[in-house]
Amino acid sequence: MSDVTITLEQLRSHWQGHRALTRRTIEAFPDEHLFTYDVGGMRPFGKLVGEMLRMAVPTLEGIVTRTWQSAGRTAPVSKRGLLTAWDEDTARIDLLWPQIPQGRLQEEDVAFGQWPGKTWWILMYVIDNEIHHRAQGYVYLRALGIEPPAFYER
């Protein structure tokens, strides 16, 4: 075990820590700005969170079941709806996580039939994409004069 970088449980906890921070970022947005406000012509934060929701559980389901299904998920269009979906997915991730097959993160796969790579990379891409777009939300909040949640708290 001495060559271990990050255990599977640590990776789950790392992701859920980021997800808790993203949840606080959603909460910090005023309802009226979540789906309308942007800087530089980029997507409003509510749309970016919709993308995160469309990626997270479907990716984990693909890793667990080796079947990739993205269809059927429509993102909520209200703050309450986003937060409810977020919490449902948080529970779903904790439920699915122990079902990741042994050694699965080192297997090659093609996520959603489009993105080839080892599944650890696909999973890290989802986490990194969340960090990336959440940071965009931080700038929107600052531009609106609102203090974003502390980055170092998870």
Place this chain on the structure above:
Amino acid sequence: MSDVTITLEQLRSHWQGHRALTRRTIEAFPDEHLFTYDVGGMRPFGKLVGEMLRMAVPTLEGIVTRTWQSAGRTAPVSKRGLLTAWDEDTARIDLLWPQIPQGRLQEEDVAFGQWPGKTWWILMYVIDNEIHHRAQGYVYLRALGIEPPAFYER
């Protein structure tokens, strides 16, 4: 090895992939905006890159040597200076990486005498902080009417 999530070499490659993207983001900034332009009263991108430089190699040196030294690094104040420092650190990371002691990422430590945790977490924090602040740079670029580099290219 079947319980491996991410190997040490994959983690190096993952980080260097992000660093290559951050380098392209620095390159995309016009000289005159790098240390002056901001949105919402946040730090200009050049300052954020300075923070990344102050964190990256000193953290890896702390992980490799078990000695934490942040003093003595002053961040460059020009685009050319940032890119040169970035490239030097990219080479330094590749040089230091194989010197990470066996099992070290699962050891507890206190980074720079201030931040306690397992060293994998400290390292991931540095990577996540880079993703977070680079995304801020993306918003600045868009607000300046400049297309940022593609997020999915590493």
